[in-house]
Amino acid sequence: MEQLRTLVPLEWCFVWLSAPELDLGNKSLGGQLSPFIGNLSFLRWIFLSDNNFYGIIPNEVSFLFKLETLILANSSFSGEIPTAIGNLLKLETLHLANNHLTGQFPASIGNLSALLLLDVHYNSLSGTIPYSVGELRSLEELGLSGNSIYGMVPPPIFNIYSLTILSLALNRLDGSLPHNICYDLPKLKLFTVYSSNNFSGPLPYSLANTSNRNYFSGFKNLSFLSLSENNLGTGTGNDLHFLTSINCS
Structure with missing residues (x-):
């Protein structure tokens, strides 16, 4: 049993599994993920989170065309x-947070039209965010914090109406925030761009209550907003005036 806890050759799963899921989360397992996992074509759900796996995510994962959930956090x-991750057209959850992943986002992620959750926070990813991420129109949670991603956030991301979490903090992103962000992301509950980023320009007017209208009402579901350690604002005393009009439940 102790040997099983340190290394699991996943080609044995043909014998073990009778259901279309592989649930070995938090089992103190280690070793590398076998490329033979690509032979388990019936899998719909993979949960290997909270273990000690190391090495690459084998590209053979991209052969699991029925896969709906992939959690390796x-x-x-x-x-x-894997560059061919975009082949998993039924994928709804891609959770790879808190690992040591490097390199850029594969643009093929934009093919995952069923994706609801994309979470890669606290890795070592670099490069820019592909514009194709903005094509994930069903996306509800996008977690990119704690990487080395740079450049501008593709504008289509700020138009994903279904987003409830948008976490961009602790990267090297720049550019400005769209002026109508409150209106375009009405379901947002958590929005972070703080620390290490370099966003600049005026605060979005939809935060600023520039007339008698309550512009902040678009963020009616918001429970956490962090914009600190950037270069946002105009340097005037009215920059934070929107705080007086917050009307979030």
């Missing part, structure tokens, strides 16, 4: 996100 995976 809180481990020690390294290398790049």
